[in-house]
Amino acid sequence: MSTLGLAGTASLTRLALRRDRLMLPVWALVTGGLVASGAGSLQSLYGTAAQRAELAASMSANSSMRSLYGPVFDDSLGGLVAWRFGTFAAVLAAVMSLVVVVRHTREEEETGRQEMLSAGAVGRRAPLTAALLAALTANTAVVLIVTAGLAGQGTAGALALGLAIGGTGMVFATMAAIVAQLTESARLAKGLTAGLLGLAFVLRAAGDAGTADGDSVLSWLSPVGWAENIRAFDADGERWWVLALIAAAVLVQTAVAYGLTARRDVGMSFLPTRPGPADGRLATAGALAWRLQRGTLLGWSLGFLLGGLVFGGMVEGAADIVGGNEQARQIFERMGGQSALTDAFLGTMVGLFGMVAALFAVGSVLRLHGEETSQRAEPLLAAPVGRLRWAAGHLVVAFAGAALILLLSGVGLALSYGRELGPILGAALAQLPAVWTLAGLAVLLWGAVPKAAPAAWGVAGVCLALGWIGPALDLPQAALDLSPFGHLPKLPGGDMAWTPVLVLTALATVLTAAGLAGLRRRDMAG
Structure with missing residues (x-):
């Protein structure tokens, strides 16, 4: 050389x-x-x-x-x-x-x-x-x-x-x-x-x-x-x-x-990339967003389904993980929220799926940032396509895609564990408000302060660390509550608490709306 x-x-x-x-x-x-x-x-x-x-x-x-x-x-x-x-x-x-x-x-x-x-x-x-x-x-x-x-x-x-x-x-x-x-x-x-x-x-x-x-x-x-x-x-x-x-x-x-x-x-x-047809087949900005992100969504969907199948097969062995160790049992109960060990283990796994799903949602939102900085958005917006309509296509994939992969994780858990499907799917979907809140924060950062958009990864990473390692390190509840996941009801097996779910959903809506408002007012990257 x-x-x-x-x-x-x-x-x-x-x-x-x-x-x-x-x-x-x-x-x-x-x-x-x-x-x-x-x-x-x-x-x-x-x-x-x-x-x-x-x-x-x-x-x-x-x-x-x-x-x-x-x-x-x-x-x-x-x-x-x-x-x-x-x-x-x-x-x-x-x-x-x-x-x-x-x-x-x-x-x-x-x-x-x-x-x-x-x-x-x-x-x-x-x-x-x-x-x-x-x-x-x-x-x-x-x-x-x-x-x-x-x-x-x-x-x-x-x-x-x-x-x-x-x-x-x-x-x-x-x-x-x-x-x-x-x-x-x-x-x-x-x-x-x-x-x-x-x-x-x-x-x-x-x-x-x-x-x-x-x-x-x-x-x-x-x-x-x-x-x-x-x-x-x-x-x-x-x-x-x-x-x-x-x-x-x-x-x-x-x-x-x-x-x-x-x-x-x-x-x-x-x-090299295979050339497309002479006449385009993507009639809307939403169809383009789906075309760009469908491979990623498929990969995450398969991963969450397989992950649910793997973790569901481990539920019966939860007692082997804990054995007679009271401190280990307390960690699972703190993460899963229930005194019944199997429910606590399922709640822990569902919570982990939720925190990882937030990474998908943030990445899907920040695809907009990548399209903008690479200047691929500019020729699209030069056509009769509004900024909000262009952004909406990717946001639908981000928010609905997160719901899909969480549903698939619940299906995998239920099928592998052999438990009734409804409670586990409900527990999986209960993670969505926290996932959407982090996605909404990513929209706000990208829409209002695009240079700070990558910081959304750091926030999602901190939330993952708090939920994954925090209970094992016996962090105070005030520290765990810094993550939106710390406010969610502990399911399955516990009582459904609607207040934090509705508050987080409203917060996600406000953050997303504020981000889109910022997008309308600012200059696009040139």
């Missing part, structure tokens, strides 16, 4: 890190902090070696738990942290990495910014190198946070777990680098790479469900399975050689990505 091909890499790397100066630190802190704080949470729940051994034994015998979290390789506090948080932290690092790489490669080309930058002294491989260095910086931060946070449980195990998480992030960063060369759309590049990540998780889950030792063929076919098979904190010693497998995958995929980027022009791809 010639140095000419890397000209301008340092400048582009600084630009990428500056653009992501808020997103990357927050994502790294959330991912690394989730793992680092896990030791304290588990220590408060399972304070004795006997309790930890009982938990490890019950989880190893439960195939549903293994499919979700992976096998338990050691009953030490560090081993339980690696089991409980390692897989999900690796997935979070992978999502962070693929978003960063696509954002600074294909998205830059799609918006035309890369063409302007390439007119200067910028080498052909510099943009890809800068994107990978930005991803490497973020993953290195995750490794350092995890290692420092868990060093008290054993330095070798903490380093192994940190490298497993960060290494998984880099595997999918380089995978996204390849996919970004193949597609013309940043949205499609993210979707395809996320689909490969989902496939890797499913392969790992299927392999772990069939065996308790993690050595299934299916697990070894998955990069997520490689992360768990490093076996951080294992009493028999970590498998450091698995890191060589991760490093080899990163190097090979990087070489392939560099080879592909050298063989195409800026803005082009190896799988």
Whole structure:
């Protein structure tokens, strides 16, 4: 590789890190902090070696738990942290990495910014190198946070777990680098790479469900399975050689990505978009919005349905998760709101689905921001299409789509658990006012202060963290109430409280209306 091909890499790397100066630190802190704080949470729940051994034994015998979290390789506090948080932290690092790489490669080309930058002294491989260095910086931060946070449980195990998480992030960063060369759309590049990540998780889950030792063929076919098979904190010693497998995958995929980027022009791809018919078939702005977002909605719908089926099959094993641990029972009751353990578990799962559905709704709303900043909205609005009518098409997908995926999660839970459909669907739909409130906030930020629109992701992330980790950390109710989800009735099994539901629905309406009013008054991005 010639140095000419890397000209301008340092400048582009600084630009990428500056653009992501808020997103990357927050994502790294959330991912690394989730793992680092896990030791304290588990220590408060399972304070004795006997309790930890009982938990490890019950989880190893439960195939549903293994499919979700992976096998338990050691009953030490560090081993339980690696089991409980390692897989999900690796997935979070992978999502962070693929978003960063696509954002600074294909998205830059799609918006035309890369063409302007390439007119200067910028080498052909510099943009890809800068994107990978930005991803490497973020993953290195995750490794350092995890290692420092868990060093008290054993330095070798903490380093192994940190490298497993960060290494998984880099595997999918380089995978996204390849996919970004193949597609013309940043949205499609993210979707395809996320689909490969989902496939890797499913392969790992299927392999772990069939065996308790993690050595299934299916697990070894998955990069997520490689992360768990490093076996951080294992009493028999970590498998450091698995890191060589991760490093080899990163190097090979990087070489392939560099080879592909050298063989195409800026803005082009190896799988060009198929041209549409000569006469357009999209008669309205709403039809265009549906066409642009239907693939995303389909993916979320399938994911929520499958998630409901998986979690529904775990309800009967809820007693195994808790065992005789009163503190664990209290956490489930605090999240699910009911004293009956199965209802509390179902309420917890429904609440988690609601918080994740808010991410879909916010992303769907912010598609408007992307259409505007990429200047694709400008030619559309130059036609006899009003701003409100254009925005309404995307907002219908965001608000109605959130209702659809929550319904599908409830269907999956009910079918897998074998419980009457009505109460679970009601519990799922009870999450909608909070989801719509966060979506309405995204509309307000985009409509009134478009530069602040990405902050909606941060608000949704904080709400997810409060609902997911807050009860385990025993945060005061005042802190939990900062999230709209903290005000919802705890269903199924509890009494329906209409006041917070109606108040949040009204708040979502006001926020959305205010955002649309701001859109009418302000200038569009040019």
